[in-house]
Amino acid sequence: MGKITVETCEIEGLKVITPQVFGDARGYFVETYNMNDFVAAGIDTVFVQDNQSASKKEVLRGLHFQINYPQDKLVRVIRGAVFDVAVDLREGSATFGKWFGVELTEENKKQFFIPKGFAHGFYVLSDYAEFAYKCSDFYHPNDEGGLKFDDPDIGIEWPFEDKDKLILSDKDTKWGGIKEYMKEKGI
Numbered sequence: 018m019g020k021i022t023v024e025t026c027e028i029e030g031l032k033v034i035t036p037q038v039f040g041d042a043r044g045y046f047v048e049t050y051n052m053n054d055f056v057a058a059g060i061d062t063v064f065v066q067d068n069q070s071a072s073k074k075e076v077l078r079g080l081h082f083q084i085n086y087p088q089d090k091l092v093r094v095i096r097g098a099v100f101d102v103a104v105d106l107r108e109g110s111a112t113f114g115k116w117f118g119v120e121l122t123e124e125n126k127k128q129f130f131i132p133k134g135f136a137h138g139f140y141v142l143s144d145y146a147e148f149a150y151k152c153s154d155f156y157h158p159n160d161e162g163g164l165k166f167d168d169p170d171i172g173i174e175w176p177f178e179d180k181d182k183l184i185l186s187d188k189d190t191k192w193g194g195i196k197e198y199m200k201e202k203g204i
Contacts (some may be wrong), residue, residue: 021051023058028105028112032060032130033119034091047126049093050151060130062089064151069095072141072148075177076184079138080104080164080192087133089153097146098122099139100176104164104195107134108204114195116173136164140175168194 020037034055039046055062072078080102092101102118120142121127131137139148166173166189167180177183198204 021054021058023060026117028103028115028117029110030107030132031103031117031135032058034058034128034130036126036128038126049126049128050091060091062091062130062153064089064091064153066152066155067149068152068156069147069149072146073184074141074144075182076141076146077138077166077175077177077189078186079189080136080166081138082106082136082162082164083154083157084160084162086154086157086160089133090131090137090150091128092121092131092137092139092148092150093126093128094121094123095147095149096123097141097143098124099141099143099146099148101129101139102137102173102175103129103131104136104171104173105134106136106198108202110134114171116171118173136162138166140177142176162198163189163192164198165192165194170195 022035024033036047036049099121100118101121102116104116105112107113119129121129
């Protein structure tokens with residue numbers, strides 16, 4: 018059985034997972050997922066879909082969430098480095114609207130578990146990054162919501178130096194902030 022270290026975060030439900038890495042002159046071996054270890058760590062999630070994306074430096078993806086088919090996600094970086102962020106959107110949560118960020122890199126091999134009820138996004142720190150994630154529900158077209166990545170009411174401290182150099186999708190430039198989200202949800 019593999020070994021993982023699980024760090025809880027100041028926002029309940031979020032977890033940073035560091036797997037044990039076995040390295041030698043040939044390279045390394047790491048077990049990125051073992052259901053028994055995750056269940057023992059309190060992550061009793063059935064994952065049904067794996068996704069992978071590639072992005073270049075200065076790309077910011079997010080902040081995204083699923084509206085009717087929420088997903089638990091287990092995210093990691095295969096190549097490069099990203100600053101990964103989750104924003105608590107769970108109604109009634111003591112940390113509603115708060116964010117947590119962690120650097121995920123091919124070197125540190127850390128993974129980030131994001132339960133249902135969070136918006137998620139990441140910013141690419143390296144020249145190129147490959148990002149992989151497991152999801153607890155299938156992708157449903159037209160079920161994606163989002164929040165403005167630079168909403169001052171959330172106040173994410175993204176590590177970019179020049180906002181004008183960011184590379185965003187069209188949809189990621191059009192999301193509203195958390196106040197609009199709350200008004201739409203009647204919170």
